[in-house]
Amino acid sequence: MTLRVLTVDDSRTILAMLHHTLSNAGFEVLQAEDGKQGLDMLKAQDVDVVITDINMPVMDGIEFIKNVRATGQHNSLPILILTTETSQDKRDQGKAAGGTGWIVKPFDPEKLISVIHRVVH
């Protein structure tokens, strides 16, 4: 079964790289440029895992995760936080909001895939 990943990032570069890496690994990739778009897409489609940036315009990643969890529809949806912050605070904020795990940018393709498999059945 093809797993569907929703990628949320305001950087086209990162979205493009995620798309490349994930589709090469056999995932179906959806893209959103901010949290608001991400939420809208989740309303319309079912996804298996979400990868989201934190710093985004309109709705940032933290708000996005909170909103996703608040819907009550996606309690078991793994949400991975994309962050360049190796410092703990962004990660903690993301986790507190309901994030499942995180991926540190710049990501290695294999690492990215393995992290996804860590949180997806």
Added chain:
Amino acid sequence: MSDLDDFKATYFDECSELLTELEEQFAVIEEGERGADRLNAVFRAIHSIKGGAGAFGFSALVGFAHAYETLLDYVRDGRVELTDDVVVLCIRANDIVADHVNAAQSGEALPVDYGAEEKARFDALARGETGGDDDADADGEMMDDFDIDFTPVMVNLGGSMAEGEAPVEDVFESAPMAAAEGQWEIRFTPHRALYARANDPLLLFRELAALGTMSVRAVLGDVPPLSDFEPFAVYCSWEITLVSPGLSEVSIREVFEFVDGDCDIIIAQAGMVPSLADIGFDISEAPAPAVADAEPDLSSLLALTEEEVANPQEPVAPLADFIPEPPAGPVGAQDSFEEAPVLSFAALAEEIMPAAPPPAPKPPVAKAAPAAGGGESEEGGGRSVGVQSIRVDLDKVDRVVNMVGELVITQSMLTQQMDETLRARYTELVRGLEVLAQTTRGLQDSVMAIRAQPVKSVFSRMPRLVRELATKTSKKIKLETIGENTEIDKTVIEQLSDPLTHMIRNSADHGIEIPEKRLASGKSETGTIRLSAEQAGGNILIIVEDDGGGINRERVLQVARDKGVVAPDVNPTDEQIDQLIFAPGFSTASEVSDISGRGVGMDVVLSNIKKIGGSVHVRSWTGKGTRMTLRLPLTLAVLDVMLVKVGDSPYVVPLSSIVETMQCSRASFERVPSGGRVLQVRGEYVQVIDLGQRFGLATQVQETDQFVVLCETEGSQKVALVVDDIIGQQQVVIKSLEENFERVEGIAGGTILGDGNVALIVDVQGLRTTHLHQNAA
């Protein structure tokens, strides 16, 4: 690798947008507006630039951007005050980031310490020092932090590990905690938060199982009597035995990385510690007795559930989902601890599954619902959300624009071929052609709108230029921009940057005075250059205005005379003198500085602008300032023209410059002493240029049968062109004469008409200027 190149191209595109955004944000921040939104936008821009840079291994850029970002973060949360000094530093930092991006793009290396001074100041500020010039050794602490903190890893899109990656694994393997025995006991007690964040014990076990041979026992001792049972509380924990030679605690902890803080983890090496009790495990909660206690409860729970299920009014349905199988849990748990049954991973999965769900409001149901409900709307609904724009390769748009251009020509050719006889005969065809003309026009407008871009992309490069010029000239200069959302064809925009740069250099260098002089003449110390764009009919006006000293006409005239640009006996008007700065060969050499005088004068501006069908006009007020106006066509693709005949040749006059036409027989010409003619139009005297005479074409047409085309040039100056006949109006595609032949005075370019004939495009402004010189000579 081509994929990587694609990503890089995307990245540099994105960088240029982000850098533009930075300029814009700081233009407003500089004005004093320092809202959180702006700071967030600035932070995001730098953050994104850094993120991409990391992916491509642009480490110098990453290093600088990281330091800058840290400062911005501090500013954002108020730890560092955003004083004017900090704003100036940030603006400088933007320039440095831009230079780093450019260097990365071109592959050139910047000096190793490029931006080091600014970086040191970021650190000083972040440490709470306001100064920062005096601590050369400030590089220390934070700098080192960055190096440790942020090590860019080159992305290898080929799929194989990046080179630096393998050793990381080694580090873990060889960690000092590694145990020779390799048998570990793990006690794992998830909290509710673990489930709330969509982490799943089963997945953790799967990962652990990959590390070695594993056995897992569910501990259900904490399950309370039914009276105290909370449906969403977490009662289950697990004991795990993991055997693998050389397995380190670090590797095990890594598995639990994401759930750190959301569970209790006790990891102990078997043999090194006698029992879990010794490492602080509360033996009073030891599983064996607890399980014994729990079992009756569970049985009663089970029994009760069956009862309740039989009686569906009671809201216990969720329990029924997981209760039927739990006996497997207690069985395992009962045997637990001393004699753990070793389960295969597959068996484990089956066993854990029913036990795991109870705590979380876990939801095969929740997941299935949207799948079923949302499935239908998926195709349509999902894609329509949030997609308001698409990115199209510029080449494709250009191709469409060119094809539409050809279509327009073909259409006008068809119209032209319809002579009166045909028109009378085929009325339907004529109507069809009219509709075609209209539709073609509409199509052309729509296509041009696709390629139109706000002038912002050019304007945004100017603040930096002005800053640098101000520094170099020791002047204080402020740049104001107006109308930056005005849209022009992309091809025009591309040609705009150089002329605009020249004009602004000229204003900063020659226009704006030094602060002392400004103060002495009662002006504010800071000079202003105003850059504005507006649409006027079929043209875009780009205006560069300064409040400097104005053009030094005496000097300009002197230089022009010395260089033979103006004959000694001619006394041009002030306005004509102002225009002289654009005259070919004119450059106030004695004033050449390293700013304006870079080997090219303002005449280059003029010729560049002419090349794209535009014109330049300058107006100056002594002591008050200078205004230079660029008039540009909205598009380069197609020009609306009036087709006229001079001698036997067709000429075209841009429609945008034509005010009116009249028959010569009705015009009132007057001779002037110099031998030329002027035309009186509603009380105004207008210079007359006979195109036949001007271009040396013999004409058989009686003067009374000729026509006058009244044109308006820059600065509302009018000029009357005398032509032999007016043929009609049409659209043409401009072809450069300079590229295909050479520059001709009075001619702006050539075009191919619908019937295949070549016609020259009259350069009205140029004619007027050269006429002045000719008369002078």
